[in-house]
Amino acid sequence: MPSKDAPVAIAGAGIGGLTAALALSRAGRKVCIVERASELREAGAGLQLSPNACGVLRRLDVLDALEPAAVAPAAIRIANGQTGREVASVPLGESISRRYGNPYWVVHRADLQNALLAAVKRHTDIDLRLGCEVTEVVMNGPRHVAFTLHHAGTEQPMEADALIGADGVWSSVRSIFPAQHDARFTGQTAYRTTIPAAGLPSWILINTGLWLGPNAHVVHYPISGGDKLNLVVLVEEDWTGKTWSEPASSDAVAGALANWSPVVQELAGRASQWLKWALCRVDASRPWTDQRLALLGDAAHAMLPFVAQGAAMAIEDAAVLATSISAHKSLPAALKAYEAARKPRVRKVQALAERNARIYHLSGPMAFGRDTALRLLGPKRLAGQMDWIYRWTAPE
Ligand SMILES: Cc1cc2nc3c(=O)[nH]c(=O)nc-3n(C[C@H](O)[C@H](O)[C@H](O)COP(=O)(O)OP(=O)(O)OC[C@H]3O[C@@H](n4cnc5c(N)ncnc54)[C@H](O)[C@@H]3O)c2cc1C
Structure with missing residues (x-):
């Protein structure tokens, strides 16, 4: 298909x-x-890449480049964070690839970004401009969208067929939508670190770990081809910081994990530095498109990372957006179709993340009930619960 004159920005x-x-x-x-x-x-943190996301990356010829840095964990091991007792183990590894035709990988974010960037650089019809900010977006009649590019104190007017706001949770493209919707702090904070794999027990290095506790949970998995362990401590607490991410002290993490299993405390104690992030939400049910503007990824639907699907949804969005744009002559119609195709699924995933927040952080008898239910469900049914997310494939 020939390239159109005006780019999609x-x-x-x-x-x-x-x-x-x-x-x-x-x-x-x-x-x-x-x-x-x-x-x-x-x-400097990790990312779980589920089969639905890997399928898109495969089609875009990114998956093979990522493989050397990726790890396919054998299972997700769910344990009670206080007693340390395992409550369920859901197989991943080969069984995921067989079931969905694509792998479940854990990667360092920088490795995924490098693989995507290398692919972008191979495409001569992609003009990547770093150090530039999109501002002053205006609809230029029905035919184009106009905006200003700010770069090193200079301003350049630009026109595009459409402008896609993939500019994250604090999206400035979203802020010009008539029915504007702000990102909101969820009352949850993520403390992130990576620690060297050397000296860690092998059961930690081959699995994804999920530890559930009162008002908090802990996730870890190997990244960087198994050289490091990504460790995240997710805590219900207020945010008093001046920015939405900042360095955090080991004491703050130790305080959140007081009364937790010594295994988790020992893991957290290995970290030399922590960064903490305020977890924010953008209501996915609000508008994502307006004429020649569309939102994608966190800009449209930032969600709690409690199903590990935020980036996966952004990757799915990208595939559907491209298919929709090729299938429609009119760009506004294509963008509307994209929104209609994506919204119900993303809203469902966002709601599941919020449900998990409630279940993961139960305490006392409710936590006992949760652990019993997880044990009774067993690995097969627990794995089956993710079918509707992992079985998704991009439209041709
Ligand atoms: C603790 C934690 C763990 C997570 N774990 C997982 C996981 O395991 N699996 C998963 O799928 N997801 C996970 N997520 C979610 C995932 O990280 C995000 O959903 C994803 O990174 C969003 O990507 P994005 O491209 O939409 O936005 P971003 O990654 O935020 O990218 C937005 C980009 O836009 C740029 N930008 C902003 N404004 C402008 C402007 N005006 N002009 C030009 N550029 C601009 C920014 O600099 C940035 O580079 C996790 C999130 C957290 C916080």
Whole structure:
């Protein structure tokens, strides 16, 4: 399909924006992707990549490049954070690939970003502009959208066929929507770190760990080809910081894990530095598109990371957006179709993340009931509960 003259512009070169650039280019569109940061640098943390996301990355020829840095954990081991007792173990590894045709991987975010970036650089019809910010967006009649690019104190007027706001939870593209909706703090904080794998027991290094406790839970998994362990402590607490992410002390983490299993305390004690993030939510039921504007990823639907699907949903969005744009002659109609196709599923995933927040953080007899229910459900039925998320494949 020939490239159209005016590009589709994307604000934000995060996981969602880079994937959208690749998918749109593959659909024959010229793309201009604009990133505020002058250098692409992902947080030093991990990401679980489920089969639904891996399927899109495979089609975009990114999965093979990622494989050397990825780990396929054998199982997700769910335990009570206080007693340390295992309550369930759900197989991942080969059984996931057999069941869904794509793997469940855990990766360092930078490895995924590098693989996406390398693919973007191979596409000559993708113009990546770093250190540039999209501002002053205006609808330029029915034919184009206009905006200003700010770069190192200079301003450049730009026109595009459409502008995709993949600019994250604090999206400035979203802020110009007539029915604007703000991101809200969820009352949950994530403390993140990575620790060297050397010296850790092998059962920790081959599995994903999920420890459930009162008002908090802990997730860990290997990343960087198994050289490091990604560790996240998620806590219900107020946010008093001046910015939405900042360094945190080991004492704050130790305090949140007081009365927890010594295994978890010992793991957390190995970390030399922590970063904490306020977890914010964008209501997925609000508008995602307006004429030639569309939101994608966290800009449209930032969610609690309690189903590990935020980036996966951004990756799915990118695939559906590109298909929709190739299937429709009119861009506004394509964007509307994209929103209609994505919204019900994303709302369901967002609601599941919130339900998990309540279940994961139970205490006392309710926590006992939860653990018993998980034991009774067993690995097969627990695995089956994720079918509707993992079985998704991108439309051709
Ligand atoms: C603790 C934690 C664990 C998580 N674990 C998982 C997981 O295991 N699996 C999973 O799928 N998801 C997970 N997520 C969610 C996932 O990280 C996000 O959903 C995902 O990174 C969102 O990607 P994005 O591209 O939409 O936004 P972002 O990654 O935020 O990218 C937005 C980009 O836009 C740029 N930008 C902003 N404004 C402008 C502007 N005006 N002009 C130009 N550029 C701009 C920013 O600099 C940034 O690079 C987790 C999240 C957290 C907090």
